[in-house]
Amino acid sequence: xxxxxxxxxxPARAGTPVEAAxxxxxxxxxxxDAEVCLARVQAGLGVVPEEAAERIGEIAxxxxxxxxxxxxxxxxxxxxxxxxxxxxxxxxxxxxPEAAEYVHRGSTSQDIADSAAMLxxxxxxxxxxTELERVTEGLARLAEEHRNLVMPGRTxxxxxxxxxxxxKAAGWLxxxxxxxxxxxxxxxxxxAQLGGAAGTLAGYxxxxxxxxxxxxxxARVERYPEDLLAGFxxxxxxxxxxxxxxxxxxxxxxxxxxxxxxxxxxxxxxxDVQTLSxxxxxxxxxxxxxxxxxxSAMPHKRNxxxxxxxxxxxxxxxxxxxxxxxxxxxxxxxxxxxWHAEWLPLRDCLRLAGGAATTAxxxxxxxxxxxxxxxxxxxxxxxxLVTERLAAxxxxxxxxVAAKALMTEVAAExxxxxxxxxxxxxxxPLLAARFDGGSGRALGSGxxxxxxxxxxxxxxxxxxxxxIESSRxxxxxxxxxxxxxxxxxxxxxxxxxxxxxxxxxxxxxxxRAVRSVTRNRRRLPQAVSVDDRPRHRAPEHGLTVPALAAAxxxxxxxxMAFSAHVAPSFALISARRGFxxxxxxx
Numbered sequence: 343x344x345x346x347x348x349x350x351x352x353p354a355r356a357g358t359p360v361e362a363a364x365x366x367x368x369x370x371x372x373x374x375d376a377e378v379c380l381a382r383v384q385a386g387l388g389v390v391p392e393e394a395a396e397r398i399g400e401i402a403x404x405x406x407x408x409x410x411x412x413x414x415x416x417x418x419x420x421x422x423x424x425x426x427x428x429x430x431x432x433x434x435x436x437x438x439p440e441a442a443e444y445v446h447r448g449s450t451s452q453d454i455a456d457s458a459a460m461l462x463x464x465x466x467x468x469x470x471x472t473e474l475e476r477v478t479e480g481l482a483r484l485a486e487e488h489r490n491l492v493m494p495g496r497t498x499x500x501x502x503x504x505x506x507x508x509x510k511a512a513g514w515l516x517x518x519x520x521x522x523x524x525x526x527x528x529x530x531x532x533x534a535q536l537g538g539a540a541g542t543l544a545g546y547x548x549x550x551x552x553x554x555x556x557x558x559x560x561a562r563v564e565r566y567p568e569d570l571l572a573g574f575x576x577x578x579x580x581x582x583x584x585x586x587x588x589x590x591x592x593x594x595x596x597x598x599x600x601x602x603x604x605x606x607x608x609x610x611x612x613x614d615v616q617t618l619s620x621x622x623x624x625x626x627x628x629x630x631x632x633x634x635x636x637x638s639a640m641p642h643k644r645n646x647x648x649x650x651x652x653x654x655x656x657x658x659x660x661x662x663x664x665x666x667x668x669x670x671x672x673x674x675x676x677x678x679x680x681w682h683a684e685w686l687p688l689r690d691c692l693r694l695a696g697g698a699a700t701t702a703x704x705x706x707x708x709x710x711x712x713x714x715x716x717x718x719x720x721x722x723x724x725x726x727l728v729t730e731r732l733a734a735x736x737x738x739x740x741x742x743v744a745a746k747a748l749m750t751e752v753a754a755e756x757x758x759x760x761x762x763x764x765x766x767x768x769x770x771p772l773l774a775a776r777f778d779g780g781s782g783r784a785l786g787s788g789x790x791x792x793x794x795x796x797x798x799x800x801x802x803x804x805x806x807x808x809x810i811e812s813s814r815x816x817x818x819x820x821x822x823x824x825x826x827x828x829x830x831x832x833x834x835x836x837x838x839x840x841x842x843x844x845x846x847x848x849x850x851x852x853x854r855a856v857r858s859v860t861r862n863r864r865r866l867p868q869a870v871s872v873d874d875r876p877r878h879r880a881p882e883h884g885l886t887v888p889a890l891a892a893a894x895x896x897x898x899x900x901x902m903a904f905s906a907h908v909a910p911s912f913a914l915i916s917a918r919r920g921f922x923x924x925x926x927x928x
Contacts, residue, residue: 352693354655359473360696363466364689367404370412372458372465373426374402379577380454380536381444387569388562389553394441401433420682423451448538448546452588452676456535459688461578463597466692467529473699474522474604480706481515481611482853484508489853493625493716494727504720504727507625507711510614512853517607518702525600533593534575537586540675543567589672594684598663601691608698609656612649615705619646624715629708648705655698662687662694725763729753732767748773 347366349356355364362368378399385395407429415425427446435442446454489508494501538545550566551559575582587593618626628646665687672680720727729749736745752773756766767773 352697354651354701355693355697358697358700359469360466360693360700363469364462364693364696366409368465369458369462369685369689370407370409370422370426371404372462373423373454374404374407374430375461376454376457376578377427377430377446377449378402379457380449380574381447383570383573383577384444384447384549386573387550387566389550389566390444390447391441394438394444397438397441398430398434398445401437402430406433419451420678421451421455423454427454448549450537450539450545452681453535453537455685456588456681457574457578457580459685460532460534460580460593463688463692464529464532464580466696467525467597470604470692470696470699471522471526471529473696473703474518474525476703477608477699477706478515478519478522480703480709481511481518484706484709484711485511485515486853488711491711491713491716492720494719494722501719501723501727503730507716514607514611514614514706515853517610518604521600521604521607525604528596528600531581531593532597533583533587534571534578534580535583535587536571536574537588541586541588543570543586546570588676588681589674591666591670591672591681591684594688595663595667595670598666598688598691601695602660602663605656605659605695605698608652608695608702611702611706612652612656612698615649615709616646616653619649623719625712625719627710627712628705629710648701651701652698652705655694655701659691659694662691666691723763724756724761726753726756729763 349361355361381390381395381398384390385392407426412422412425412429416422419425431442431445434445485508487508488511489506491507492504493507495503495505536546537543547563547566551563553559554562572582615626615628617623619628628648630644666684669680669684733745733749736748740748752763752766752770756763759766761769
């Protein structure tokens with residue numbers, strides 16, 4: 343990385359693996375690689391001498407080109423290819439004047455520029471997907487270890503109902519895994535570009551006609567466009583397009599969109615960690631470092647800088663991706679300005695998403711969870727988090743509307759007086775009569791008892807520090823302290839256990855499914871490359887949404903129903919394992 347592109351104002355990607363893969367040198371090398379692959383494929387088809395193609399390949403190295411001069415001369419043609427072809431031709435001519443005649447043979451600037459952009463993106467997204475696998479592995483571990491760790495669920499900034507930290511981590515996991523799958527599908531379809539001056543491949547075909555002859559080589563000339571396009575795409579390790587796409591810019595728009603989704607999934611994780619790291623919440627904290635998070639003014643502070651970097655990147659990618667989408671408005675057979683506007687936003691999208699992925703991997707691999715603070719925060723409402731369930735329990739006898747109205751009134755009274763929900767419920771004659779004696783235990787099992795806070799007076803506004811209890815379930819502070827990776831055990835009696843227990847098994851299914859997919863993906867054959875140019879791609883390994891839906895139906899047919907408390911998307915994720923088993927039996 344040179345001093346002109348140091349990343350001073352882009353700490354999210356500075357020093358990350360994707361940075362080197364998205365440098366000016368990397369883009370220049372992709373342009374040269376496109377020229378080399380074109381010459382080699384033409385040589386393989388008999389249009390260019392083999393010796394000339396090899397000589398071009400030997401010389402086409404980024405370090406041999408004066409990049410500053412190239413950039414400035416690019417102003418004369420509005421793209422770097424024209425000046426680069428002149429430089430490459432001159433370099434080849436120094437050692438082999440005859441071979442120089444075959445540089446850029448029959449091609450046009452946009453063929454090389456677009457193919458290089460796709461090759462550049464293919465290489466960078468490979469690194470990005472590797473980092474996303476680290477993120478999903480880390481999130482799967484968090485979800486599995488903490489699937490029974492109860493914490494407050496928050497909606498519209500306020501505590502709502504009990505959830506588990508494992509469920510929250512599984513939500514992050516589902517989003518990141520889905521985003522990675524989408525990016526992987528787009529990466530596998532990134533196309534090469536070959537169309538000639540106006541998308542007809544006429545220039546390429548004319549050189550083939552000159553080489554093979556009008557009469558004896560007619561059949562070879564007839565096949566030449568298809569053979570050239572397929573061979574060029576295969577040499578670059580890219581997909582073969584149906585037609586030239588000089589003005590059909592969907593590939594870049596789709597790539598930008600998938601990168602925006604990746605950055606959004608990582609940004610959601612980051613903003614949650616920022617929120618949970620607040621001093622007054624303190625339920626998680628970022629991994630510590632020697633100088634990480636320090637303030638230039640306040641010695642006591644340790645800022646959540648990893649999530650800050652991820653969030654900053656996630657805020658930038660969508661507007662950059664929008665430029666790629668807007669560039670689809672391309673007139674005629676080649677527009678002026680539309681495809682030129684894509685290069686910098688594409689690179690910035692790759693850099694920001696790749697930097698965010700590396701940072702997120704570091705964040706989740708070292709995230710510190712604080713069960714004690716989760717317990718303290720659960721105590722703050724004195725049991726109001728289970729009013730939804732109590733309203734449901736009362737519905738058969740009071741009716742839905744009356745039960746909700748009663749619980750709303752009771753919650754307001756508990757807030758006004760500072761009493762616990764259980765105390766407030768038993769203080770009312772209607773509910774005291776309804777839940778007396780043995781049946782009072784059912785009421786207690788759904789309510790959370792808050793002790794140590796008087797029913798009024800000076801102590802009414804203080805936050806409690808007592809453990810959460812009920813008549814049939816007790817979740818003490820000691821139970822929340824779980825050293826090491828062993829998951830916590832949660833009572834399955836009514837109360838908090840009943841509120842959160844249905845999600846715990848599904849969290850386990852989600853984490854196992856994602857890990858299974860990751861392991862299977864690692865067993866696939868990897869792309870073989872020569873000089874970083876892939877020769878073939880790994881087979882398709884993603885699952886489509888319809889396929890997952892079919893697998894979900896198969897699960898249901900086997901009696902493996904999913905809890906109604908869990909979003910359908912979780913069920914879809916957990917169906918992966920079953921679908922893969924079914925597919926392997928065919």
